[in-house]
Amino acid sequence: MKDSYKIFTINPGSTSTKIALIENDKVLFSKNVSHDASKLAEFDGISAQLPYRLETILNLLKESNISLEGIDACVGRGGGLIAMEGGTYEIDDLLLDHATRGANGVQHPAQLGPQLAREFAKQYNCPAFVVNPPDVDELQDLARLTGIKGVNRIIHLHALNLKETAIRHAQSQGKKYEEQNYVVCHIGGGISVSAHRQGKMVDGYDIVGGEGPMAPTRCGSVSVSDLINYAKGKDLSEVKKVCTKTGGLVSHLGTSDALSVSQQAEAGEPYAKMVWNTMIYQINKCIGSMATVLHGKVDGILLGGGMVYNKDLVSQIKEACEWIAPVSAYPGEFEMEAMASGAIRVLTGQEQVKKYTGVPVWSGFDFE
Numbered sequence: 168m169k170d171s172y173k174i175f176t177i178n179p180g181s182t183s184t185k186i187a188l189i190e191n192d193k194v195l196f197s198k199n200v201s202h203d204a205s206k207l208a209e210f211d212g213i214s215a216q217l218p219y220r221l222e223t224i225l226n227l228l229k230e231s232n233i234s235l236e237g238i239d240a241c242v243g244r245g246g247g248l249i250a251m252e253g254g255t256y257e258i259d260d261l262l263l264d265h266a267t268r269g270a271n272g273v274q275h276p277a278q279l280g281p282q283l284a285r286e287f288a289k290q291y292n293c294p295a296f297v298v299n300p301p302d303v304d305e306l307q308d309l310a311r312l313t314g315i316k317g318v319n320r321i322i323h324l325h326a327l328n329l330k331e332t333a334i335r336h337a338q339s340q341g342k343k344y345e346e347q348n349y350v351v352c353h354i355g356g357g358i359s360v361s362a363h364r365q366g367k368m369v370d371g372y373d374i375v376g377g378e379g380p381m382a383p384t385r386c387g388s389v390s391v392s393d394l395i396n397y398a399k400g401k402d403l404s405e406v407k408k409v410c411t412k413t414g415g416l417v418s419h420l421g422t423s424d425a426l427s428v429s430q431q432a433e434a435g436e437p438y439a440k441m442v443w444n445t446m447i448y449q450i451n452k453c454i455g456s457m458a459t460v461l462h463g464k465v466d467g468i469l470l471g472g473g474m475v476y477n478k479d480l481v482s483q484i485k486e487a488c489e490w491i492a493p494v495s496a497y498p499g500e501f502e503m504e505a506m507a508s509g510a511i512r513v514l515t516g517q518e519q520v521k522k523y524t525g526v527p528v529w530s531g532f533d534f535e
């Protein structure tokens with residue numbers, strides 16, 4: 168077995184493209200380029216951005232004089248996929264097709280990840296993988312049923328960073344992720360709160376469907392009848408955008424920049440202060456709810472994402488939730504490293520590579 172693996176990772180976001188070249192656990196090169204929202208808006212759908220994003224990456228590599236010769240694998244953040252269990256998946260024709268057309272009906276730039284990874288893998292003659300895409304579904308049955316017959320829950324959330332944060336936290340305690348129970352949150356541009364029981368994410372919120380706390384661009388949970396009233400006389404596709412683009416901080420304050428909202432709140436601006444504190448209050452309620460999913464047997468509450476750099480947010484969460492379990496903050500995210508680690512785990516045989524079936528991991532109760 169080789170003692171060193173070089174992995175090229177690609178993470179396309181709503182307003183950025185991140186790339187990294189990682190050797191084992193060392194980041195050799197990383198770049199994060201921001202895109203002008205008006206430039207991305209020119210494209211007709213997410214997958215139409217492929218040539219533009221590819222050219223952006225090639226330019227970044229050229230400018231920095233980075234060669235990808237000899238890489239062992241390419242990994243792209245996945246999306247648009249049919250619900251699957253967590254793990255590392257080879258990007259085959261089926262997975263590529265589903266990502267390209269957004270087979271699950273959710274439109275998110277992460278769909279470009281597999282498309283870009285396959286392009287580079289073809290050129291450098293290496294395998295291409297997706298690791299823990301937002302479509303990971305390990306829900307326990309109790310988390311699936313809703314109060315409307317025939318409407319069952321599926322989730323879309325930051326599975327990649329949630330799982331990596333949990334894996335790393337467990338290692339730092341000399342434990343295994345598969346032996347621990349955690350409430351894990353990603354608090355960034357979007358906010359995911361999830362319950363992990365012994366290596367499985369048994370519950371979490373569908374953050375692109377309007378569940379969970381409000382977030383910079385997302386409305387979070389709202390009463391169904393209030394939403395029906397709000398939608399009266401409006402175009403439904405516009406209403407749906409409050410779930411992913413125009414809700415939360417954007418709806419209240421016209422910005423998705425949580426840093427500026429936190430600064431206004433700190434300066435005592437009353438509206439910003441109320442929105443900031445309400446968002447944190449809602450995160451706390453969701454953490455409490457996930458703690459009950461784990462019957463209170465919680466080994467830790469783990470916080471990741473850009474907003475975790477904020478001391479006030481972390482201290483409010485500690486104040487409200489530390490009675491449940493110790494709160495550990497991991498500001499920023501491990502997404503690029505998580506993709507490389509997932510590829511290395513399968514290349515070294517520590518984990519079995521998974522085959523994407525395109526068949527939902529769960530398709531209904533037997534009694535339905």
Ligand SMILES: Nc1ncnc2c1ncn2[C@@H]1O[C@H](COP(=O)(O)OP(=O)(O)O)[C@@H](O)[C@H]1O
Pocket residue numbers: 180354355356357383423424425426427429472473474475476477478499500
């Ligand atoms: N110190 C801070 N206080 C409050 N918000 C912050 C701070 N630092 C970064 N943020 C916010 O974090 C968000 C980005 O988080 P990030 O995890 O990078 O996003 P994403 O989930 O989209 O990858 C932005 O809204 C940014 O303003």
Ligand SMILES: CCCC(=O)OP(=O)(O)O
Pocket residue numbers: 180181275277301323324325355356357358374375
């Ligand atoms: C299901 C989407 C998870 C995600 O990546 O959300 P952001 O758009 O907030 O990055």
